Amino acid sequence: MGRGEGAPFSPPGSETAVKFDNQGDGLGRYNIFSYQRSGDRYGYVPVGEWAETLSLNSDLIHWPRDTVPPSQCSDPCARNEMKKMQAGEYCCWICTACEPHEYLADEFTCAPCSPGQWPTDDLTSCFDLPEDYIMWEDAWAIGPITIACVGFISTGMVFWVFIRHNNTPLVKASGRELCYILLLGVFMSYAMTFLFLAKPSPTICALRRLGLGTSFAVCYSALLTKTNRIARIFSGVKDGGGATRPRFISPFSQVFICLSLISVQLVTVSVWLLVEVPGTRRFTLLSAGRPSS
Template sequence: MQWPGGVRQVPTSICSQPCRPGYRKKIVKGTPCCWHCERCDGYQYQGDTFTCRMCRFDLRPNENHTGCRPIPIVKLEWSSPWALIPVFIAVLGILATLFVVITFIRYNDTPIVKASGRELSYVLLTGIFLCYATTFLMISTPDVGVCSLRRIFLGLGMSISYAALLTKTNRIYRIFEQGKVSVSAPRFISPASQLAITFSLISVQLLGVCIWFGMDPSKALVDYEDQRTADPELARGILKCDISDLSLICLLGYSMLLMVTCTVYAIKTRGVPETFNEAKPIGFTMYTTCIVWLAFIPIFFGTSQSAEKMYIQTTTLTISVSLSASVSLGMLYMPKVYVVLFHPEQNVAKRARSLKAVVTAATMSNKFNPKGSMRPNGEAKTELCDSLESHSESHWPSAN
């Protein structure tokens, strides 16, 4: 039989062609034998001839949408550039901290180390070390143990550092405020009292973490919603700890409170006699630290919708913690280490006077003559520092 046009093949006599894999039949209304082929798109797969179904939350469709397959799970890898930079900074910081600790232990009984307040110095150095060590916890593969350690140490290192600095600045403030009205010494300025105050402040952080553990035990989870993109091929599951952005702010909130309070005391003590060698470095340390964390907040929360959120936020957090530790280490300890190692002739004790007499003289000098506290060759500076710090091991009678 010859068909029009000279075609010998019998023409197709059906209304619709069979649908390809991954397509469903959509029946034409009023014509049961005719249909349109509609693709199962997005996270759908072909359930049967007429139906597209959604893949489970942890699955995505295969290439031809005939079934589902697992969504790849990702985490921050040690080899990633997002991890290499924080780890490099942390390693340098840990080495520098250990160098300072070894130097202080080696020259533990020299005047400069004594004048630094040895007890609180070692506490502060411990906090700085933990700040750097936190980087390794933040990059490690999340599991119950790692997530628990993150809860404990992420805020603990900062709390130890700022609690020690707050105790120091508060002590300086109370000494000179008391000197304005009385020759008697303020209470709780001995090393033992300073350590008790510092550990009391730190215990608040630990208590908060313990309550958090009791209310919500730590665990690792895979977040499939954070990177559930429109294109299923780009979807990823994020392996992370169950610490939300709000929980992180609460975790760091107490450390931030200590930091702000310490900054307030640093501002208050900016007017103390320049002979006191701890006030100004602590002030500069806190101002710089506040700038670091003010820069951290918009970067951290401004990237919450980014596809690289996990990498950017982890890197930003670890670098901010390390930078705040580096500021404290560089401004408070490196000058002392430099003098101890390279200018031992300056690491000598000056003539001793009564602590009460030195504080009173310095306060009165500052009150009546702002330039009166300046003496040639830094004599008063060393005298006041030595009297306030290295002689702090001896209690004033009225301080007991």
């Protein structure tokens, strides 16, 4: 009988039909046994058969601890694991854990999150890490803010006294115009506290760079100009100048000298801002748990 030409038949004295597939091969018939303990002996117990279809008597099968074991090549992967398939296999895989900064793009792929991001709890996507900077309500910010507010009040009171007694001989003799410039510098110094506590941005960074040095330059320029004026006046008297009035001690001259000194600082900072444009960057610091940005 050639291949593919076989027809089913029953051997003499048998009720079982012999069949062939389309390749001419006989169809398999198998008896299924379960190796069990019966009393003090172990032996095989027939529990079913295979003849084109499965016929199985599950009640005759005794499982350890009465638990049916799963029929699978590999166990399901954990929540943070991906399936790494074996070559030529479709039902068997190796579970590989994803890195802490990776999420499951699909059941076979762990994909890293972008810088500044972290996987969600279910590992289905990533979320942006919250920005960590000094907040207005932080304890580290309340102290400087309190000191700055006290400084504003004190500077405002001194300024009010000068305005109230603006034309008195005492205020004029103290260098009225330079005192106002000095008070302005002190006010700017206290105002810098709020810029350094504000959320970083290109504008805030530019104001920090410009204001910090300029506030001190205003204070020191006023003090330097005033000290130089007094020194030259007393130096002229000591040298026997008598009625000779030193040059450049008028209020206009003193203000001009002071502003000239301040302009040096402003020009320097302006060039710095042009050469190195201020901006912000995010840094992700990895810690034992979840990173912060």
